């Protein structure tokens with residue numbers, strides 16, 4: 699009882715303390731109250747959709763029929779250009795300065811666009827699945843940004859977040875690696891969690907950024923190998 703009362707109180711006090719010391723201001727215009735105010739949100743540079751296999755343009759991010767193979771992801775949706783300064787600055791701040799609210803803000807921006815621009819064909823078996831962090835990294839950061847995205851999206855999309863995967867090895871941060879090293883780094887990085895049911899389901903794999911797509915492709919492979927019918931990869935931004 700005491701614990702359940704005091705814990706949220708401490709969290710609120712900590713939040714208030716941090717917000718007094720470091721007031722939330724817009725990354726673009728410095729207006730107080732939001733990490734990116736409504737007026738500045740259209741400044742984020744959007745990206746066009748590509749096929750995750752060949753990286754060439756594709757309608758709605760659908761994998762080209764000629765690029766599809768049995769374990770290949772079926773669709774890849776990404777909204778913003780990671781090379782845009784404002785986009786990368788927000789994501790990097792969120793991850794490395796431990797601000798999960800930045801990812802909630804991104805989910806707010808993504809949800810309406812997902813509903814209007816992408817026919818996801820959700821059904822009762824569709825699941826939002828976050829790309830898991832290795833437990834050491836999650837402990838250090840205190841949250842998984844992909845999990846925050848899923849949880850903020852689920853109510854808006856009418857789907858549920860399910861943790862179906864786990865990291866089996868500690869991989870280096872992809873952004874510091876060359877292309878060939880990235881593929882090697884993610885090979886066999888994931889496995890299904892015990893009891894995960896995948897068969898004949900549509901899975902939406904969620905991550906913050908796709909660089910080469912190697913991480914998403916590796917996770918998609920595990921899901922497909924275990925019987926997933928369709929795998930859609932979804933990220934805030936791509937490189």
Ligand SMILES: [Zn+2]
Pocket residue numbers: 724725726727728729734735736737738
């Ligand atoms: Zn602003």
Ligand SMILES: [Zn+2]
Pocket residue numbers: 749750751752753754761762765
């Ligand atoms: Zn292709």
